[in-house]
Amino acid sequence: MPSLSKEHFDLYSAFHVPETHAWSSSHLHDHPIAGDGATIPVIDISDPDAASMVGGACRSWGVFYATSHGIPADLLHQVESHARRLFSLPLHRKLQTAPRDGSLSGYGRPPISAFFPKLMWSEGFTLAGHDDHLAVTSQLSPFDSLSFCEVMEAYMKEMKKLAGRLFRLLILSLGLDEEEMGQVGPLKELSQAADAIQLNSYPTCPEPERAIGMAAHTDSAFLTVLHQTDGAGGLQVLRDQDDSGSARWVDVLPRPDCLVVNVGDLLHILSNGRFKSVRHRAVVNRADHRISAAYFIGPPAHMKVGSISKLVDMRTGPMYRPVTWPEYLGIRTRLFDKALDSVKFQEKELEKD
Numbered sequence: 001m002p003s004l005s006k007e008h009f010d011l012y013s014a015f016h017v018p019e020t021h022a023w024s025s026s027h028l029h030d031h032p033i034a035g036d037g038a039t040i041p042v043i044d045i046s047d048p049d050a051a052s053m054v055g056g057a058c059r060s061w062g063v064f065y066a067t068s069h070g071i072p073a074d075l076l077h078q079v080e081s082h083a084r085r086l087f088s089l090p091l092h093r094k095l096q097t098a099p100r101d102g103s104l105s106g107y108g109r110p111p112i113s114a115f116f117p118k119l120m121w122s123e124g125f126t127l128a129g130h131d132d133h134l135a136v137t138s139q140l141s142p143f144d145s146l147s148f149c150e151v152m153e154a155y156m157k158e159m160k161k162l163a164g165r166l167f168r169l170l171i172l173s174l175g176l177d178e179e180e181m182g183q184v185g186p187l188k189e190l191s192q193a194a195d196a197i198q199l200n201s202y203p204t205c206p207e208p209e210r211a212i213g214m215a216a217h218t219d220s221a222f223l224t225v226l227h228q229t230d231g232a233g234g235l236q237v238l239r240d241q242d243d244s245g246s247a248r249w250v251d252v253l254p255r256p257d258c259l260v261v262n263v264g265d266l267l268h269i270l271s272n273g274r275f276k277s278v279r280h281r282a283v284v285n286r287a288d289h290r291i292s293a294a295y296f297i298g299p300p301a302h303m304k305v306g307s308i309s310k311l312v313d314m315r316t317g318p319m320y321r322p323v324t325w326p327e328y329l330g331i332r333t334r335l336f337d338k339a340l341d342s343v344k345f346q347e348k349e350l351e352k353d
């Protein structure tokens, strides 16, 4: 069993933020927080104009709130309460499920943690594929791992359907017709698309101004659909340029009946840079123990993702070289937030007419 080192400080009973978790203020305050007025689009995805609204939001923000998403409220509550129960287990029991032998599923720090000298004020549990996660959760007996798995699998199934709807809207918004849409690999093979759930727990923090729940990053997949608990919130997205010309962190507060959808790096590549992979982070607070459940959908492991040819300017060629998701995750392991730039082709000089 992994030992309970200082690194596994119990966040739930903390009276102060230890040095291991204290981030420098330059890291935390790299950009100002936007005031009111910066409003993330709220889109009813069953609206007849949903495609153009979703397309507009992904071009301009890389994120939006989706309503009429079709995920039953009861299922969302069950996911949340199972996640709470899992994170409330004693630390040594959770550590028993740490991913091993090439598995991705289990309790632990997300891969981005490796890029920062300080630890994040959160715990994570990844579920990637049925056998993978059943193998770890079944070790949690007498924790009700079967009902945990049942709920998570029902959630993944519903989320995949929703991701299919969102994808269709996005592709339509790019001006592709039904026939061309059928030729776009990821949509054609959605049933085989790879997906994963990341459960995040952000305990209350005695000194939230010194800690970070989840450090700034972009997600690697096509799309992320996030459910967050009601309460103080914590998710923030980086709005590149506001009217004042500077980048600002914008709060993505919980809204009733809304899920948060954000663009990941592979959709940025697929759309030849039209949809923006949005940088985001999660801050913590003194009052609420926040839970979030992120659903990631990406291409099947073997599929190379390149820019849709109709979106490529024939004179300059595609902006990015095609990559598979596992290949891209490998690049991120080495380069983290330089990964997207590293698969970008050098811009060609256009000859003057």
Ligand SMILES: C=C1C[C@]23C[C@@]1(O)CC[C@H]2[C@@]12CCC[C@@](C)(C(=O)O1)[C@H]2[C@@H]3C(=O)O
Pocket: 104, 110, 111, 112, 113, 126, 195, 196, 198, 217, 218, 219, 220, 221, 296, 329
């Ligand atoms: C499917 C995945 C996406 C993810 C890496 C992973 O294999 C499982 C964890 C995911 C997560 C969640 C927190 C943020 C993130 C950047 C990270 O470090 O782990 C994402 C990864 C990603 O989007 O690449």
Ligand SMILES: O=C(O)CCC(=O)C(=O)O
Pocket: 198, 200, 214, 219, 226, 228, 234, 235, 236, 280, 281, 282, 292, 294
């Ligand atoms: O919890 C959140 O609000 C953000 C989580 C996140 O960014 C992730 O899991 O990739």
Ligand SMILES: [Fe+2]
Pocket: 217, 218, 219, 224, 280, 294
């Ligand atoms: Fe994320």
